[in-house]
Amino acid sequence: MTTMTTPVLQASGVTMRFGGLTAVRSVDFTVNTGEIVGLIGPNGAGKTTFFNCLTGLYVPTEGTVTYKGTVLPPKPHLVTKAGIARTFQNIRLFANMTVLENVLVGRHTRTKEGLWSALLRGPGFRKAEKASEERAMELLDFVGLAAKRDHLARNLPYGEQRKLEIARALASEPGLLLLDEPTAGMNPQETRATEELVFAIRDKGIAVLVIEHDMRFIFNLCDRVAVLVQGEKLVEGTSDVVQADERVVAAYLGEPFEGDPGTAETADVAAAETGAAPQSSTTSTKGEAQ
Amino acid sequence: MNTLPQQLANGLLLGSMYGLIAIGYTMVYGIVQLINFAHGEIFMTGAFGALTVYAYILPHGTSMWAAVPLMLIGGAIVAVLVAVGAERFAYRPLRQAPRLAPLITAIGLSLALQEVVRNFYPGADKARSFPSLDTTHDLGAVTIKDADIFLIIAAIVCMSSLAYFVRKSRTGRAMQATAQDPDTAQLMGIDTNRIIVIAFAIGGLFAAVAAVSYGLKYGNVDYRMGFLMGLKAFTAAVLGGIGNIYGAMLGGVVLGIAETLASAYINNIPGMQQLGGQSWANVWAFCLLILVLLLRPQGLLGERVADRA
Amino acid sequence: MTDTTKTPTPENTAPATTAPRGPLPLPTAAARALLLAGGLATLASTFLAWTWTSEFPGDLTVYGYPGGLQWLTFTAGLLTTLFTLASYQVRGLRWLLPAGNNTPLLLTAVGAFGVTWFTILAIAIELGGLVNLEPGGWIAAVASLLPLLGALALPPATATSGTGSTGGTKETIKAYVAKPEHIPAAQPLNGWAQRLIITAVTALGLAVFTYGIDTEYGELFIGYLIVVVFAVWALHTAGLLDRFSRLVAANRGFTLAMGFAAAIAFPFTQTDDHYANIGVNILIFGTVALGLNIVVGLAGLLDLGYVAFLGVGAYTAALVSGSEFSKFSGVQFPFWAAALTGMAASLVFGVLIGAPTLRLRGDYLAIVTLGFGEIFRIAVNNMDGQSGPDVTNGPNGIPSIPDLKLFGFNFGNPHDLGGFTLGRFANYYLLMVLIMAIVVLVYTRAADSRIGRSWIAIREDETAATAMGINGFRVKLIAFALGASLAGLAGTVSAHVTYSVVPTPYQFAGSTPPNSAFLLAAVVLGGMGTVAGPLLGAALLYLLPEKLDFLQDKSLLAFGIALILLMRFRPEGIIANRRRQLEFHETGQLDIPDTPTLTGEPAVTTKAGA
Structure with a gap:
């Protein structure tokens, strides 16, 4: 806002409809380089839907999302390749892989050794594996998990699992990191540590977009905060501006909405995140329902 | 005999049988997202249950009017017991296990059921004859047997009562709720275990009806009959949109007709002269399955269930 | 390799008043003696004739040396004896029981009992009655029962893994066949010694496998399975398999090479x-x-x-x-x-x-x-x-x-290679x-x-x-x-x-x-x-x-x-x-990354699935 920076992520007029239900309505939104941006809103305001539009899980019904000037491809793995990495609200590590392996998987898009090179094990392969491992160890060092490289991810305590997820996302060398409720379930100390970590990530030159419930965390952290209510962007501005806005207070404390789009959306998201079918629709139902 | 209307009728009949079995796949899948591979074998045990009633319980010479209902009951009891037992003892303990575990269990169950029948049912290692209803009726363009009439009536009765049950009854609505979201349904006080058992039981019941129709139509049953029928019924369920009960029946009918037409007419296509006939029918059925998965993975009536790659 | 001293260690023979005991009321010392005596008697019994006729395959009618299934009884009895001696802290055998637990004793005893009684019963059933047994057969049956009784009188687990076998039968059985959670690490060996061990184990494995393939009749194969299953299980619960897999992990390439050498050696045997x-x-x-x-x-x-x-x-x-x-x-x-x-x-x-x-x-x-x-x-x-x-x-x-x-x-075509004739299948085997x-x-x-x-x-x-x-x-x-x-x-x-x-x-x-x-x-x-x-x-x-x-x-x-x-x-x-x-398995236990194992340990104490 104060300085002219280049936009990393630019969403313009993003609308997402599920059947007759509009979960997100013409949202314009920008994240610039070197910025930490927060996205808040009451439950069911369309945050996660919007988030999924950014990660390629959904293709917006209307509007476009561009990353560094190019329209985002409609597949999550291509979005990651393009340079947007993400974490999950309910941690989704590869539980039965080691800490190091988790981060190495994160390196997938930045390495290209295929089956043949794995089978032939030429010098190129060894070099790439070594470089990947070094890079992964740097990242583990960065989040403070280097000592636990050979532990299985499932055996880490909760806070460390969050850190590992961030390290794994960083391994894809993103230009933008999306954090989906990174402090959910954390105590104040852990939240504080996460704050430090996010600042450190920003200092590496990576833009960060955080979705959160915890207002204090957001306002401490973010250069700019956007508030999403009922699928529409209500306010956007610095922490002070947003905090002072009456409508935000009303939205958070005030009356619940009629025809709250939230229910359907949360159900969608729940269905999407059970892993069975990360798709916009719930798994098909008995012939009845439609 | 080989006229087009006759072929269509044959396809429709075969398809209704597929559809009845497919209901079992689709209901279970709709609720617990499990492909019960052993369902074909449940169909097979239903046939042997019915055969037991006819061959070992009823006195010789019982009129078919009396025998068929009793055979239906016998087949249903066996198939439902096997289906519910499979759920209770094989699948339920694995509900939280990785996906592969119930699938492998289902394979094991399928092998075990086949082998139990082959080893322990008298004479079941070869085809055993089943009372058939062979009286034919000439309806102009098509000729059908009594067994076909039984099959059509059974399919219609079964489908309409199932539709009524799912739509109108308390349990039916609870099933829909469980299919949508098992956790929430449970929170709402629905006993999801009971719902799952009911889904398996209905599957078993319908499989038994299909099994009796099969026996009456073809006049013999064997321990392997469930394998191919099960595979095709699954194909039918996918074709119609797995999870959707009307889709299962529609898929069955489409598959049945496609298969019949393919085996009757595909050898008329230049270059495919030798690929027609009954021996290639199964191949065409599976090609249809692959084609459907390629073009419309959600099936004819289904919503999208595909993973995004 | 345990660094305990002379006399039975406290963890093995804690005073009978406080220590848990097996289901059979025998003092620990007597139980152990019974194991040893029974093991030796089982060995001896295989040198006797078990039946009078050679109709039973393998010819068990000979005095003076074992034959057929008797060899399997002999092997199982030998293992029982060795493990028992190890539990006596006999110098040179202590490495057999690094954790000092009793489970391997029980398992080898069950193996010996199983294969012997299987043989006796097979003779009786196939030849039509117990009259077909020679006195040697009876002796073997009794001798192989003794170690089992002795092992059942020993407390189920070592002091380290707790005493509480108060649960139902299921828990008791589990406690009996559990592997101790901690296996003391072996003394570091130099590279050559490690490779020697791996070579020896590979050779042994080849011998065991070859024996299994070459079994000529069903009874022998069943006996073989009984012995192998219980022996491997005993070695596993003794912690020896864990130790071996650590060696393997340290010498991966060498082990792989040895494995293939053994596979190649098979047709020559x-x-x-x-x-x-x-x-x-x-x-x-x-x-x-x-x-x-x-x-x-x-x-x-x-x-x-x-x-x-x-x-x-x-x-x-x-x-x-x-x-x-x-x-x-x-x-x-x-x-x-x-x-x-x-x-x-x-x-x-x-x-x-x-x-x-x-x-x-x-x-x-x-x-x-x-x-x-x-x-x-x-x-x-x-x-x-x-x-x-x-x-x-x-x-x-x-x-x-x-x-x-x-x-x-x-x-x-058959080919001659260094004095060995390799037939058609042996050629394809090598391919x-x-x-x-x-x-x-x-x-x-x-x-x-x-x-x-x-x-x-x-x-x-x-x-x-x-x-x-x-x-x-x-x-x-x-x-x-x-x-x-x-x-x-x-x-x-x-x-x-x-x-x-x-x-x-x-x-x-x-x-x-x-x-x-x-x-x-x-x-x-x-x-x-x-x-x-x-x-x-x-x-x-x-x-x-x-x-x-x-x-x-x-x-x-x-x-x-x-x-x-x-x-x-x-x-x-x-x-x-x-x-x-x-x-x-949701074990919840922390893994110990610095001691990688090739074979995992069975989660005997946890329930499978949900």
């Missing part, structure tokens, strides 16, 4: 080409199972028509083999070309099947592959020129496939060892690489893997196609080994391997995601119906039930992959 035939069939079966393991164990894709890819390879090889019954009888490819063609054909089918289905949920793949397996069988049955195009000769198959010739070496080596190499290298990690990631959590930039469809297709082409490769050899290809082996289920159900069972039984597991599973599943004729009819039934029970109680298989084990 055989005088009868029949057993080499069994060996080559096990190898084919095992190689295909290992290929399936890439698909199922690493990428988590359930392929139920896998044997069809073996069939595609076999038929392709047969068609280009130059057999006069082949449709292309004029064509005779050299082996390398035939192998590549077979692989390529399987690969094409793999991609054709995989491409439409791998975008969908895993269940669809399972059913489509099942369908494909069925199509393959129907198609090869029909393509006889009558009910289909003339390609495969229908149910009669393609016979008279000529033997392979490589560099002027004809696989069909299959080479092919298995390739598959093992492919498996291990692929597993430990970028692509292997992405397979595992996809299996673990597809959504998260996709968010990490992995193209799920692509890597799954690679796994599937790789699995298919490896099966195709094995198929090309198997066509030549069996002289002819016919449709029957290539179906979903049948009473003899290979078929898709058996392959899956081999992978699951042996241990998904491991190298040794599917090979062990394949060997077992091949030998069981081969050796036990009476099982032939019921083998599929047994496998069906075994699959259900395995998934319920030990889904990780015999040889557990550490990852898999944790996936299947």
